[in-house]
Amino acid sequence: MIMTSFEQGRVHQMRIHVLPTKRFKTFAISLYIGVPLEESSVTKVALTPFVMRRGTESYPETLQFREHLDDMYGAGFGFDVFKRGDYQIVQFRMDVINDAFVAAEDSLLQQSFAFLGEVLTKPALKQPEYRNRYIDAEKETLRKRLEAIVNDKIRYAAERCIEEMCKNEPYRLHPLGERKAIDGISSEGLLEHYEHWLQSASMDLYVVGDTSLDEVQRLVEQHFQLQRTNETTYHMTPSARVSRDVQTIVEKLDVGQGKLNMGLRTSITYSDDQYAAALMYNGILGGYPHSKLFVNVREKESLAYYASSRFDGHKGICTLQSGIEIENYEKAVDIIKKQLDSMQAGNISDLELSQTKAMISNHVRELGDSAFEMIGYDFNRQLSGKSRTAAELLKQVEQVTIEDIKRAAQTFQLDTIYYLRDRKGE
């Protein structure tokens, strides 16, 4: 496998991972900064990268900051905030052309590190003359982002299902935090929080492209003004076992189509030896167009356009989603429950087994063609503490038997049914 060979180093208690390759026309850089997901900090953590992307010491005005990126042949720069298990991760990404294709004066890799280093350690957030303006504006942006979740009903229903299912766990929190907490964040409070976050968070820096570990370490030493004393690692806790009956939540909004979501809990997570069997469970149930949900809900009954499942291996949660005619709720729930039962009974054909293996294996092999996908895959190792190369995963998937999937299926328990429907009858 091409994608197994990240070289590893460490600078300023930040883990460095470099994959030297000439396959791409770009350098891909990704920095993951992770902290435990907690109600007291989730909104501040979410707000921080929004403010950091406004400007730095050398480019304090946002306009200068963005013009500089354009001058680097339109370097891609972005950030994301997401959950992995009970952790809140901020990711900064850069994507810049390999100098070999353009006539750049200074190395674009060098320029990218100078830029990212400033974003991280010298943001305009530190400068009193910019701080309040940027924080106020980005609080507004964050508020709008949180309020906009309801616009996309597919995503909204998915978020709400998780929120209800995990209402007594940190995982209920949205990665962008809580609207009600935004007003209470002061400029001083955010600055203080940023300094603490920089000190204490887990940091993993990835680079894929025509470079070397030595070069990257040198660039980090030169451009990242960090003073971190401790290296922090991730400790995943699997999904809490909840012993209660299946809860059903019905919510009403102005919608034309009903959104039916379900959440299942499993004790199997990424670090588990049964992980490959859990992937197969999800694949056979609803990962693909040949899967039970697609075939039975869509193709056989014409009840839906989409009907699928997704497995979050860090949290140990499997979610199902479908969009249906409003009055077909009971019929759809019934058909979906039958698919869950048939998984537990081990009613899986050899064809379903081989097709799903082929699809998962294909997906794993394809990761190697995208720099950011390779980075994302390797980051699983940091999150879970479990090293499983793509080649190992392929082998484990290949060895899974129907009996293994049946055994894994016993651990998947339906927890929550969430239904978003119209307001009729209110």
Add this chain to the structure above:
Amino acid sequence: MQTIQHPELQETLYYEKMPNGLDVYVLPKGGFQKTYATFSTRYGSIDNHFRVVGGEDHQVPDGVAHFLEHKMFEEPTGDIFATFATQGASANAFTSFDRTVYLFSATEQIEANIETLVNFVQNPYFTDENVEKEKGIIGQEIKMYQDNPDWRVYFGVIEAMYGVHPVHIDIAGTVESISTITKETLYTCYNTFYHPSNMLLFVVGGVDAEKVMSLIRENQAKKNYGEQGEINRLFADEPTAVYQQRKTSQLPVSLPKCLFGLKEKKILELGEEQLRRDLITKLMLDIMLGSSTPLYQKLYDDDLISDGFGFEFNTGKNYAFSIIGGDTRDPDQLIERIRTAVEEMKKTGFDEAHFERARKKKVGNYLRMLNSPESIANEFTNYKFRESDLFAVLPVYESITLDEVNARLREHFDWEQLAISIVESPAQA
């Protein structure tokens, strides 16, 4: 087999026209695990009125091209997804205004998967029963889009601009229009638009070009396609003026969504001139409204736009328009502010520094796109169907002058051609 070298991009493209007229392109990508293939027909939602030379006129219900796309996946032997799954390939398809694309990506059994792709698209199987069954599924797809405010505001602006040209018709049609589709409708459209001479196969990834070509050569030689006359797509005259100045819909949204469009007055034939105008327009919009422009920053600072603000220029057969906008607390103020700023820019023109920066950014984005087999295949086909060439884009960007961009700015922003689409919550109305 023809070899087309692009040394500046370190890419080599192989091309062959099959005796039945099918265009085949192969772009080998050393070191890539996956192969991505698209099999595309010049047939989309706008092709609802047509005649093959020597044949009769056909006017078909809205949403047929998309319906046909759905039904192609069904074979007498069952669902073709299952075959692809057995061969480890992830398959899909999509329909746009002017093309329908079938695709797969796979890392193994590449030759088998290419054959499956070509064979299933060249083997229609429509029955009364399977056509009826699909109506329920597509009905839910249509309902899903109706609940989606981004789709509604986007289609709303096209509906406001165009009253006659079928670009204003939703790609999936409506629940009513698809109810009239029969297997005969599907066969009529299939037999017209799925002739190999109207299609293009693109294969990119870790493949050997000659192997792929000979596979296709043999595959096509086994099939009997008669000669097909030219397809005439019939478009009624679209007035120059917009159909409707403002269109408002209601859905629950956190902030109003506002897009406005400028309908192009001058329609160009597909080809090089159109490609050049497209690229000039895109560059112009970027210099004006890109996220690194003073105007964008000012609108953001004044809380009139947010990160989702964007713009595009869209062009095809007998239509061309720009669309600008996003979520905003005050649609009218947003439009007024942009309008005032644009009028100012028209007077002064853009300066050289902003022009060069935007050009550099476009060049970088173009090179980044070449990392993605999916983007290459889709963009290449898109350009070919517009009778231009994806690999000609870089030299065009390099040759565009500031004067051309300034002239285009003054030509395109004609406020007589403005149409506005807004989606707002019932409470905000």
